[in-house]
Amino acid sequence: MFSADLLANAVVSGLLLGGFYAAVAIGLAIVFGQLDIVNIAHPAFVIVGSYTAYILNSRFGLDPVLVGVLAAPLFFIVGVAIYRIYYAAFERTGQESLSGLAFFFGLMFIIEVTLILVYGVDYRLVSAGYSAQTLAFGFVDLPGRMLVPFVVAMTLTAAVWLYLSRTFMGRAIQAVAQDRGALQLMGADPVRIKQWAFGLGIATAAIAGALLIIIGPVEPSVGRQYIGRVFAIVVLGGMGSIQGMLIAALLLGVTENLVSTFYGPSWAPAVAFGVLLATLAVRPAGLFGR
């Protein structure tokens, strides 16, 4: 069954899929990778992003990606507020490890149940002109449904990387991840920086959610299926490394689609996570971990 066009399409579609994974994982790369906050509710925020895109798309015909970008500042504010609660209740008292995890687990359920109560449990989808288009380059197909999320995800990743590496606040976020005590000695407030970073992480969920609903139908609990994958991507990339996260996401996408095409889709997650384990065995700190 092996052929060049199957191989090329598997690699290209894997890259497109990996790009989408990166959009979902990037918020967690900041929050979990850099701040060490186990925000297990991150995929639930992604679903809130999907619902926001759905509501504005179905009511006003707005493009889902545009909705994601417009909603991001609002998500940022919500993220800041959640971090304040988390800090006051757990981090300040040093209970963040177990109680904090329970907090985010609870938050995930609250988000899911709220979505169910307000919008019901039916599958939600959006309509966007490009999602039905497919570009063809020779024998390689680029479906708009996957291509647009990929382009947006790459832009988002580049923007976050530039922000973290080139701006004062971005460097401060990296500093708080490395040595909180030293940052305090420099006169900076680590809590303020962390709340900003947490807000940024949640803001990316607005865009990731919009991308998710372009790809396929969404219902309130669908975020759960991404929890394992996105945490694995962040760990594989090397905690806190945006480049590492991107490479890991693309690697996971390509591995999944190659296995799916040539061996059988049921093996795809097993092999992809096998790659994760093998990488961690060789490089325990992940691909780009220090």
Place this chain on the structure above:
Amino acid sequence: MRRICIALFAAAFAGAAAAADPIKIGFSMALTGGLAGAGKGALIAMEIWRDDVNKKGGLLGRQVEFVYYDDATQPAKVPPIYTKLINVDKVDLVVSSYGTNEIVPAMPIVMRNKMVFPALFGLAANEEFKYDRYFQIMPAGPYPKTDWSKGFFELAQQQKPRPQTIAIVAADAEFALNAAAGARENAKKMGFKIVYDKTYPPATTDFTPIVRAIQATNPDIVYVGSYPPDSTGMVKAANEVGLKVKMFGGGMVGLQFAAIQKNLGPLLNNVVNYDFWVPEPTLDFPGVKEFLAKYQEAAKGKGVDPLGHYLPPFAYAYMQVLGQAVAATKSLDQAKIADYFRKNTHDTVVGKVKFGRNGEWATSRVLMVQFRDLQPDNLEQFAGPGKRVVLYPKAWKSGDIVFPYKQ
């Protein structure tokens, strides 16, 4: 003497209270989690039945009351719910939750208590238990595994030139695996050569590599056993990749739901898939339109399927049969009710229902319908006839197949 009078009075009072007590029907239902969309729709239909019955004076002169708990689409939650319903809530009757995965875990408890168990949409759920008081309202037929896809293969067999090769792809989950196993059996029995036979994990996001791998094996027909998000992904991927086969579809769950139908629109054209009821003139059973009008009114703003063609009429019907059995036997005796279920043909909003082997429908009525002439972004088109043409079985046929699916 005074004590005896008080005791007699108390006993008489208790007796009167018991006579006025409602008949309690207990069940678990998926009101949250993955199957909640269907579960909530089923509950609306069941409540319409309860209200209809209570308006007419109830059953055996007693009002009907529901006792139900959310199983959150988690099979592990089902056994304690039925234990509580039977032992603590002391319900008079039980019915099942929605779906195979939620029905099977309840079976041992219901069987231990020898209760009648009308069940809502489980595929071959009684195949291993062989419980003689289990009755399945889904018209999968006496041999559910094979009856489910029989129509798809019989249709393929009738086409000229006759398709020779088949690809089978299914989700790694109970229903889809059963559907695929049945399809495999039918394919072999009817002489189709299987050129692709794989399963995929339920958390798959991108279906294009699967469809490309199928296309590479060049099958004549493709049978898919999938759940709603995957069905959407499969149909979109088939259009994106430009899958060229003669028949595509079969066992895709979700293509019966209004929201998904509306979103996919013309991408569904010529897909042949299973269904149980569609608004075609051949399936216009007494009471079904009135029921759907009530359902569509009640469903507004509840985030459930707005048209309710797939599950709700059957959720109403399984309660109808139970109600008819209680009324006819004038009893809550489980043996008598089960006997009534077995021996009679029941008039329901989904037509005449007769139970046979293992409590399944005596004759399968798994429809094969073909999507036709669909316009984009138009929900109303699905409310009337002509858009989901019944091809199989012959008795309910409303049109001829458009063949091939895509050239």
